[in-house]
Amino acid sequence: MERNTLKIASILKEPGGNSSLMVNDPLKVSLPFLVNSLLVCADSSRREQLQGYLKSVKNLMVKMEPKISFIETDIKMVLLVYCGDEQQICAGMEKSAAQNIPALLIGDDISPALMRKAMQHQVKDFIPLAHFSEEIGPALLLLMEKISADIKMAPVVSIINGKGGSGASFITDCLGRICAEQANDNIALYDGDFQHGTLAAMSGVDPEYFLTDALQEVHELDALAIKSIMCSSGNLSFLPVKPYSHLSDIGTINANDLSLLINKIRTSYQLVIADLSRGLDTHSLPILDISDLVLVVVQQNIVSIREAKELVSQMKMRLGIKPERIHLIVNRFSSKHSTISVEEIKKAVGIESAFVIHNNYELASACTDLGKSIQQANNPKKTKKDFEQIVFKLLPLSLKKSAASTSFWSRFSLNSNKE
Numbered sequence: 474m475e476r477n478t479l480k481i482a483s484i485l486k487e488p489g490g491n492s493s494l495m496v497n498d499p500l501k502v503s504l505p506f507l508v509n510s511l512l513v514c515a516d517s518s519r520r521e522q523l524q525g526y527l528k529s530v531k532n533l534m535v536k537m538e539p540k541i542s543f544i545e546t547d548i549k550m551v552l553l554v555y556c557g558d559e560q561q562i563c564a565g566m567e568k569s570a571a572q573n574i575p576a577l578l579i580g581d582d583i584s585p586a587l588m589r590k591a592m593q594h595q596v597k598d599f600i601p602l603a604h605f606s607e608e609i610g611p612a613l614l615l616l617m618e619k620i621s622a623d624i625k626m627a628p629v630v631s632i633i634n635g636k637g638g639s640g641a642s643f644i645t646d647c648l649g650r651i652c653a654e655q656a657n658d659n660i661a662l663y664d665g666d667f668q669h670g671t672l673a674a675m676s677g678v679d680p681e682y683f684l685t686d687a688l689q690e691v692h693e694l695d696a697l698a699i700k701s702i703m704c705s706s707g708n709l710s711f712l713p714v715k716p717y718s719h720l721s722d723i724g725t726i727n728a729n730d731l732s733l734l735i736n737k738i739r740t741s742y743q744l745v746i747a748d749l750s751r752g753l754d755t756h757s758l759p760i761l762d763i764s765d766l767v768l769v770v771v772q773q774n775i776v777s778i779r780e781a782k783e784l785v786s787q788m789k790m791r792l793g794i795k796p797e798r799i800h801l802i803v804n805r806f807s808s809k810h811s812t813i814s815v816e817e818i819k820k821a822v823g824i825e826s827a828f829v830i831h832n833n834y835e836l837a838s839a840c841t842d843l844g845k846s847i848q849q850a851n852n853p854k855k856t857k858k859d860f861e862q863i864v865f866k867l868l869p870l871s872l873k874k875s876a877a878s879t880s881f882w883s884r885f886s887l888n889s890n891k892e
Contacts, residue, residue: 635781
């Protein structure tokens with residue numbers, strides 16, 4: 474599946490010459506992050522019709538109003554539908570411009586005077602209703618360029634097991650701790666394992682507030698609340714998961730709320746590292762879709778390699794993730810105990826970039842079983858160097874070295890490199 478492709482629905486004319494949308498296929502447009510929009514349309518039937526069509530746009534949340542009385546602070550774009558009342562449309566454009574919210578004007582038979590007003594209020598695009606299906610997708614993507622420039626969003630690095638038990642949680646924890654130790658940025662870890670909640674156990678904390686609690690009130694959480702609900706140690710934070718919450722709290726876990734929560738975390742931190750150790754499921758898809766980098770954890774055995782290959786194939790096909798965004802991590806690597814080389818793994822999986830974490834059972838056990846950090850474990854130098862190499866080698870893709878730094882680790886920040 475290609476990202477940001479558009480399937481065009483047919484446009485039929487109703488009796489009397491009014492344009493009407495007939496949605497045969499969904500509009501397959503994917504926005505880079507979750508955005509709240511306001512659809513303003515005085516015609517109730519047309520409003521419902523347009524909203525139903527826009528629901529197929531991934532990561533676009535649509536609120537509806539017959540007219541603008543108040544624009545909530547979480548609204549990032551306004552879609553104004555002209556239904557014959559120029560005064561009402563002008564009022565909507567004025568309110569959008571006053572709050573510096575980009576707007577689109579949708580409608581037919583718009584007078585030159587109203588078009589001039591739209592230009593004065595810096596309406597970003599005009600879409601005739603008769604050509605709505607052809608033009609709304611590209612218009613939304615262009616609008617997102619402005620929104621993205623105005624919002625600082627932390628990049629997302631997702632770590633996912635090619636095969637269950639390959640070590641994604643251990644790698645997430647170690648990468649997070651090393652980044653937090655060596656950088657000034659605020660780092661957030663996201664635990665996507667709704668079954669085991671491994672990150673909390675590895676950190677040795679006994680939390681009272683969990684990710685499912687945050688999802689229940691995600692629409693009310695602001696930046697201050699987001700930081701207050703996280704478990705933190707210095708500049709490293711994470712939101713713990715209650716074990717087996719995917720069974721006990723299934724009603725509170727849905728893709729839209731997860732996307733919104735991640736969206737809010739990204740605006741409060743400089744880097745988000747996501748532990749998706751359970752692999753592909755309905756809970757991990759929204760995170761993978763917005764990830765700047767995807768690190769697939771694989772081991773030196775045929776079963777692990779075979780399943781990693783299938784995982785990569787599914788990510789390419791279902792999410793349109795390009796191979797350049799995917800990297801392999803060969804965990805528990807040993808040239809003594811396996812004849813399978815890194816080059817052979819890369820060729821088999823179909824990914825050109827690979828890193829190794831050398832086998833160190835004692836260190837891994839201390840981190841996972843005893844809750845020790847990689848810095849506290851015995852003889853961590855070689856393994857820690859492996860993790861530092863992962864970050865350093867990914868510098869051209871996602872890291873920006875500060876010009877004032879005296880060393881690589883003295884300070885860094887991440888830039889989004891999503892294709």
